[in-house]
Amino acid sequence: FRLVLSPATNAHISKTGIETIMAETCYPMKVSHGHIKELIGKTRYLFLPSIITMPTPEPSEVGYFCPMVQSNSYIVRMALGIDPSSILSPVIHFKYDLDTIALEISEQIQSKLGVRKAEIKKALYYAMDKQNQFSSELYRKGRKILEDQDPDEPIVIVTGRPYNLYDERLNLRLGQNLSKIGIAALPMDFIDVSSVDLSDFPSMYWGFGAQILRTARFVMERPNYFSLHLTNFGCGPDSFIEHFYKHIMGDRAYLILELDEHSAVAGVMTRLEAYKNVIENTMRKSRSDLKVDLRVVN
Structure with a gap:
């Protein structure tokens, strides 16, 4: 054929x-x-x-x-x-x-x-x-990237559905724009989250929804990891998922980008730059808190 x-x-x-x-x-x-x-x-x-x-x-x-x-x-x-x-x-x-x-x-x-x-x-x-084979290679590359990541430097894990994550027209070149402002980022499909426990969400209906929530939980287990969720205006499943996503993320800084045909790069860049500032402030506070804890111990 x-x-x-x-x-x-x-x-x-x-x-x-x-x-x-x-x-x-x-x-x-x-x-x-x-x-x-x-x-x-x-x-x-x-x-x-x-x-x-x-x-x-x-x-x-x-x-x-x-x-x-x-x-x-x-x-x-x-x-x-x-x-x-x-x-x-x-x-x-x-x-x-x-x-x-x-x-x-x-x-x-x-x-x-x-x-x-x-x-x-x-x-x-x-x-x-x-x-x-392709999925295994993605996981291998993802493990290598995360292993090489400086634990004192932040990395953003991007969640979403593949037709958004990998279509540069739909995501307004999100990967390039994150790189442009100095944010290290990795799509969720590079991480094998199949072993992450999701038993406290026993009735999770959506396949991608479960993967998104597992990835959010994976992020929360690592202090220098942050999350960006890419979605669309009018996405029915995400209108449910985002409540659980926010619950998992707790006090950790995260960004939800909701795009449609009316979205513009300028507006997205403003959101990304603001999120970068939040991440940097969070990391600085974590380092400061760690120094205080060390002084108390000593």
Whole structure:
């Protein structure tokens, strides 16, 4: 099969998505419409899976994706008037074991693609192996970065969903802008937080929500770590998650950046620079308190 990808998010894709979406949603949903419209006519099939769940560290966790992610293939089909016969939209539960996922996918798209179930299963196993290798490499690099980090210097762990964290149009080049003002930062996907205890949130519904909260707890265990949460105006799951996130962070300085299509770099830079000042003041106070404690002990 020949794979066709949409280009990186740009002004045209963003504008197209905003103009074609049929209801007010978060910015990433609007952008997804622009990406899909960009691909219409360039490929025989559009692969628009309905992904329901993600793998979870604990069997008791359900790991659901946002309802917008789950239903996007249906929403965009209606908004853009796409012929259903040109769409591959299998319902996928990544929380299931691989054999079940392979069966789930093959039952929905096998006839359209004209391939055997065994071929789909083989492709799925290959893809998941590559994904696991990629995740392991991210964790390895993340461990190295954190091990090399001076314990007297702060580092900011950035939480959020991947379509925000790694799309420079959606996050207004957040990584570059943090670096520009001298803040060391690391996205949450570089840290394996699967062993972090989240048992005091037993009914956590959202997969990414659980990862965000585990990362916040990971940050709180280290005095020179700080957290920046990237979200969007109109994000339903985050409207719940942020209460728990704030509870975990307690008195530790954190920043929540809520972006949409109206956000501008200048406003973001003002927030980042203010957060940097808060972090530096917090670190200075910690050093001062440590000196006082040492004097008392001596």
